[in-house]
Amino acid sequence: MGTEENRSVLQVGPLMPSLSRRLADDYAARRLPTEPTERAAFLAERGAEIIAVVTSGRTGVDAALMDALPNLAAVINFGVGYDTTDVAAAAARGIGVSNTPDVLTDCVADTAVGLMIDTLRQFSASDRYVRAGRWPVDGMYPLTRQVSKTNVGIIGLGRIGAAIALRLKAFGCTISYHNRHEVPDSPYTYAASPVELAASVDVLVVAAAGGDGTRGLVSSEVLDALGPHGYLINIARGSVVDQDALVSALVERRLAGAGLDVFADEPQVPEELFALDTVVLLPHVASGTVQTRAAMEALTLRNLDEFLATGELVTPVPLPAAAN
Structure with missing residues (x-):
């Protein structure tokens, strides 16, 4: 796949090194800076370009970050838990959210x-x-x-x-x-x-x-x-x-x-x-095997590929009904 057309992907928070490399190499994904000043500058300059975020259940995407990404359409979550993402705000904005069920x-x-x-x-x-x-x-x-x-x-x-x-x-x-x-x-x-x-x-x-x-x-x-x-x-x-x-x-x-x-x-x-x-x-290792993490990575990328190709997600999570 090309890179220029996919420069609208953003990694939020740490991910498995192999997944981070795939996102950077195959999707030209940027990483959201963690330092507040750099983060604010990045969002002001590039926020409108982002249509998809890849994150994990340990980081997620809150409502404030969604507001800073006005064209965001998908939050793709590595992991089954997505409680760190504001699903109510996502529903109100029409943003799809996916996770990686079953494989773990x-x-x-x-x-x-x-x-x-x-x-x-x-x-x-x-x-x-x-x-x-x-x-x-x-x-x-x-x-x-x-x-x-x-x-x-x-x-x-x-x-x-x-x-x-x-x-x-x-x-x-x-x-x-x-x-x-x-x-x-x-x-x-x-x-x-x-x-x-x-x-x-x-x-x-x-x-x-x-x-x-x-x-x-x-x-x-x-x-x-x-x-x-x-x-x-x-x-x-x-x-x-x-x-x-x-x-x-x-x-x-x-x-x-x-x-x-x-x-x-x-x-x-x-x-x-x-x-x-x-x-x-234990240090949050329940899904921490080579086989399971590889399957989680593959499903994360399937969700990203499907979204970029069709606007749909392979494993979307149920979102609350948006308020009228």
């Missing part, structure tokens, strides 16, 4: 199960125990919690939530879930609220989408319902959980443990959690 479902579900096993069995903490030379001195590691045949609640029974449930069924776990709406013909037990769900399970897995609609959904009340023998696993978005309440519950032992791949202010992680062997902390 398996790896994220694998991570959720692995994180659950590590958290309940404390394998990471046991590894540290061995490396610190404590086994010969202090004896056997303390007993931990069985994973198989536990009661597991899933908040968000979408693609990823359903894939997690399928895996945990193989462990003999009893599955229940909470969604905004009950899933027709689901084999799993529906709970009408997160509190009701948390009160009935040993492990609560958060697989809900991020955004304002789910912000703080896992509240202090939910954590209290989960209780001192309960565990929280979050592979969704840090915003879905009241992080201050979670830290307090873990530090005060009002929660048995947590496995966390996401946080409210990434890459910042509450330091109070570092000393807790009951907590497993």
